[in-house]
Amino acid sequence: MKRRVVVTGIGAITPIGIGKENFFNALKTGECGIDTISRFDATDFNTQIAAEVKDFDPTDYIDKKEAKRMDRFTQFGVAASKLAIEDAALDLEKINKDRFGVVIGSGIGGLETLENEHKKLINKGPGRVSPFFIPMMIGNMAAGRISIAFGAKGPNTTVVTACASSTNAIGDAFKILQRGDADIMITGGTEASITPSAVAGFCSMKAMSTRNNDPKAASRPFDKDRDGFIMGEGSGMLILEELEHALARGAHIYAEMVGYGMSADAYHITSPAPGGEGAAMSMKHAIKDANITPEDIDYINAHGTSTPLNDKFESMAIKSAFGEHAYKLSVSSTKSMTGHLLGAAGGIEAIVCTLALMEDYIPPTINYTTPDPECDLDYTPNKGSKKVVNYALSNSLGFGGHNASIILKKY
């Protein structure tokens, strides 16, 4: 029999709140974290808005010297992990560190560090490139730093599958626990790419909203007038734990993790496959892995990026995977509030699913005003709703054609 895996800790550093309570409250009140970019002067950019994490002081979580040697994405990841460990009431002195692992997703890694050091290379020459450039920039360093910070000597990897990264990470951590290679895993994602080169690159792709004069209304998944995604930043981390281990130490259990599916479109570098067939297959795999039927799913936290193509094809994918039940289950995209955290999106959205299961509550898709005939599901428009949620599924779909889905169950 497969070992059972439960969620025992939550750590959230998001554009709508730091810490579980603040994040949950903001989700319920439909708060939007999008505003004019403050991290650099975006005047010359087509998109001048983003969902930045506000009031984040890394030294609240990390020693000052160490924080200085970390890119912002690593700072977010270590901070969210610390919050998750505290939330799980994990006593690091008592656990077996050899069976304590880390799987983290990040789509981009330390881009701000790369930009800064590249400026030094061009302006001052190679002798001025910091010795910390590489160990700050490389995408695996969040996972490395988290293991160092908390002494986690078990399995440790990083997943890079663009916007699917952290859902893949959580799924991989789940499987590591299920097959018995560890007892506790810190898992989720982290991203901090609101930087000139990343914003410029996404602008050139015409992937982002240009609703600069109305930032709070810019991320409008499934709405007919959606015009692109809004970049967010932050980190969402879970403590996943083998059930018996969690029970033995009297841990609070938020939810059980029961399914993980993934697939590739094998179609195009950025455009979803026609009909969303890859995403549909990912959801079907997760349902099969959970050993349930499509009718068991009550809530889908959609990838729902607010780009014209994603939301249309993801709606088609849900209909393809769920048939008639697609019209009965609830869907929402919390990216309407948080923006799109790219490689960290699946981390905070897994946390949203635990909220839905714990409180029988579907958080809303805000900014939904004009129905799109191509998106005809129940997207929980504008106001959250009370509804019994026994199973919640979270989708993440990434450039390159990566699709990942996880299923959480009420415990």
Next chain:
Amino acid sequence: MFEKIVEIVVDQLGLDNADHITPKTSLMKDLEADSLDAVEIIMALEDEFDIEIPDEEAEKFKNIGDITKYIKENK
């Protein structure tokens, strides 16, 4: 000169203050700098004082006093 060097060291190593730092203080033995920290501190000093400190010279520094002496003599 010494005070300015100490200021850079404190900043680079994220120390709370400059108490107990004297010319005899070693970056690695006393202030727990690792080899990467040391490289970065030398770079910051090169920038601040507009000099080049060759690696073979930097390797000879035993303490902040040695660094101060080298910069004074070569600036």
